[in-house]
Amino acid sequence: MSILDVKCLIAGYEPGLSIVKGASIHADEREIVVILGPNGAGKSSFIKAIAGLVPVTGGQVLLDGHDITYGAAHLRVRQGLAFVPQTDNIFPLMTVEENLRVAGGVLQRGEVQSRIDETYTMFPDLARQRKLAAGSLSGGQRQMLAVGRALIVHPRVLMLDEPSAGLSPKFVELVFARLNEIRRAGLTIVLVEQNARAALAIGDRAYVLVEGREAHEGRAATLWDDPVVAELYLGQRRHA
Amino acid sequence: MNLQFIVDGLISGSLIGLGAIGITLTYSILRFSNFAHGDFMAWGAYGTLSVVAAIGALVGTTAPMGALSFGWPLILAAIAGMIMTACLALVLDWLLFARLRDRGQSIIVVMASFGASMALRSLLEFIFTSSPTYFSRGIQMAIPIGFGIRITPDQMVMLATTIILVTAMHLFMQRSQTGREMRAYSQNPSLARVVGIDTARVVRATWIIGAALACAAGVMVGILVQIRPLMGLDLLLPMFAAAILGGIGSVPGAVLGGLIIGLSEAAAVQLIGAEWRAAIAFAILMAVLLVRPTGLFGRAER
Numbered sequence: 456m457s458i459l460d461v462k463c464l465i466a467g468y469e470p471g472l473s474i475v476k477g478a479s480i481h482a483d484e485r486e487i488v489v490i491l492g493p494n495g496a497g498k499s500s501f502i503k504a505i506a507g508l509v510p511v512t513g514g515q516v517l518l519d520g521h522d523i524t525y526g527a528a529h530l531r532v533r534q535g536l537a538f539v540p541q542t543d544n545i546f547p548l549m550t551v552e553e554n555l556r557v558a559g560g561v562l563q564r565g566e567v568q569s570r571i572d573e574t575y576t577m578f579p580d581l582a583r584q585r586k587l588a589a590g591s592l593s594g595g596q597r598q599m600l601a602v603g604r605a606l607i608v609h610p611r612v613l614m615l616d617e618p619s620a621g622l623s624p625k626f627v628e629l630v631f632a633r634l635n636e637i638r639r640a641g642l643t644i645v646l647v648e649q650n651a652r653a654a655l656a657i658g659d660r661a662y663v664l665v666e667g668r669e670a671h672e673g674r675a676a677t678l679w680d681d682p683v684v685a686e687l688y689l690g691q692r693r694h695a
Numbered sequence: 696m697n698l699q700f701i702v703d704g705l706i707s708g709s710l711i712g713l714g715a716i717g718i719t720l721t722y723s724i725l726r727f728s729n730f731a732h733g734d735f736m737a738w739g740a741y742g743t744l745s746v747v748a749a750i751g752a753l754v755g756t757t758a759p760m761g762a763l764s765f766g767w768p769l770i771l772a773a774i775a776g777m778i779m780t781a782c783l784a785l786v787l788d789w790l791l792f793a794r795l796r797d798r799g800q801s802i803i804v805v806m807a808s809f810g811a812s813m814a815l816r817s818l819l820e821f822i823f824t825s826s827p828t829y830f831s832r833g834i835q836m837a838i839p840i841g842f843g844i845r846i847t848p849d850q851m852v853m854l855a856t857t858i859i860l861v862t863a864m865h866l867f868m869q870r871s872q873t874g875r876e877m878r879a880y881s882q883n884p885s886l887a888r889v890v891g892i893d894t895a896r897v898v899r900a901t902w903i904i905g906a907a908l909a910c911a912a913g914v915m916v917g918i919l920v921q922i923r924p925l926m927g928l929d930l931l932l933p934m935f936a937a938a939i940l941g942g943i944g945s946v947p948g949a950v951l952g953g954l955i956i957g958l959s960e961a962a963a964v965q966l967i968g969a970e971w972r973a974a975i976a977f978a979i980l981m982a983v984l985l986v987r988p989t990g991l992f993g994r995a996e997r
């Protein structure tokens with residue numbers, strides 16, 4: 456059974472104006488699922504709707520068989536679904552450590568410090584800058600902080616919206632290598648990416664989202680060479 | 696030169712600062728200027744006064760503590776008053792502000808707080824009349840402490856209480872999980888939800904803290920000056936000035952802003968003339984904002 460099963464989701468920011476128009480995806484345990492699509496296809500809106508941040512008007516989100524479609528967004532981390540937004544994904548005026556600590560609110564009191572230490576082991580850069588305001592971190596370090604913060608609750612599914620956006624190629628490689636390690640540790644990852652080649656290199660399966668609907672699904676390794684995808688993806692982009 | 700204005704300024708400044716904490720928190724977390732905040736002070740003072748009267752009716756007259764003008768019933772009543780004022784704020788939020796906030800236009804919420812302010816004030820005038828009243832009518836002897844400065848025992852205790860409350864508040868915001876969640880929510884409400892913060896809880900905590908501190912400030916004004924339905928309205932502008940001067944969202948900033956406003960007002964009264972009181976405070980506010988638009992402790996995001 457899939458750990459995350461999204462069925463025919465319909466969601467939008469304003470009443471009567473759906474941006475996500477019946478998109479379905481599923482992710483199995485320890486899978487990296489990549490969501491691709493042209494700019495404005497609704498990838499961010501889709502993943503935000505799964506995270507509970509965009510009002511849903513139809514469809515279903517099942518996490519490990521439980522229906523969480525209309526549950527409050529703040530309950531999802533407790534249920535095992537963590538999310539790293541595309542932009543503004545840290546609290547800039549709080550220190551690195553406070554950013555981690557504030558996310559530990561859903562943990563037992565005694566667990567918080569050991570989880571923070573765990574994060575520092577995974578991202579030694581953050582340990583060095585623990586007392587610094589998060590707003591003064593570089594783009595790559597911010598991304599690490601956002602990922603580290605999402606992982607602090609030991610989620611079962613981690614959703615990331617363009618973690619490589621704005622990063623230098625060296626950092627992109629680093630972030631993706633980390634994601635692969637995280638998957639090997641037992642997590643399921645749902646990854647929205649513009650950087651298709653890098654994402655498909657670590658992904659197992661991939662979807663192409665066009666105009667709020669998944670238009671194609673396939674194995675990550677072969678997806679990029681699929682003529683249908685080139686048509687969908689590039690065709691859209693040409694019009695855009 | 697008479698240095699008495701230092702004590703007078705510190706006292707009124709710490710009361711302004713205590714009230715300004717609620718204003719700065721409401722502004723940075725709920726994102727609107729709450730013009731009813733001054734009326735929380737007045738309601739807190741009258742609520743406390745009522746509890747004092749109730750205790751008096753139950754146990755008879757009690758002796759004041761030491762050299763102070765009041766006894767233990769006032770302390771008990773002030774705690775009850777803080778709880779009542781917090782409930783008042785929560786009810787007001789549930790009835791009025793929450794519904795308007797959801798529609799997302801901050802100016803409408805501000806206008807609603809104007810309305811709430813007038814209604815709360817009229818209600819007090821209706822119940823308690825508009826003539827001033829006191830916790831105690833006794834006259835306190837001011838003790839000389841050198842340099843021609845005199846201070847009453849009540850004033851000393853109020854200064855100490857303010858220091859304790861403000862320190863506790865600062866530690867709460869910096870060290871407690873609820874304080875961290877409040878700061879996180881003020882920086883990015885939707886990210887706060889992503890990291891598992893119950894935003895309804897943050898909103899409640901903000902109202903409870905702001906209203907309880909407003910009540911404490913109101914009771915102190917009642918002890919040191921007098922209780923009137925208009926007492927909060929009179930302090931509203933200085934409190935806003937203090938919150939802006941200190942930097943929106945900063946608890947120590949609000950208190951420091953309050954002290955600066957209080958001291959400069961007192962200095963202006965003594966050195967230039969009472970009619971310059973408000974003007975001086977606002978001249979200082981303008982001057983600071985020209986140099987530091989985010990206020991003394993305010994930080995621009997990113």
Ligand SMILES: Nc1ncnc2c1ncn2[C@@H]1O[C@H](COP(=O)(O)OP(=O)(O)OP(=O)(O)O)[C@@H](O)[C@H]1O
Nearest residue numbers: 468469474492493494495496497498499500501649
């Ligand atoms: N907060 C919002 N309020 C209203 N409309 C929005 C909001 N965010 C996005 N939209 C609209 O939703 C549509 C899809 O945007 P979305 O950000 O989901 O696309 P995307 O696939 O993530 O694009 P990108 O690749 O540029 O990140 C766009 O037309 C956009 O205008």
Ligand SMILES: [Mg+2]
Nearest residue numbers: 498499500541
């Ligand atoms: Mg996007």
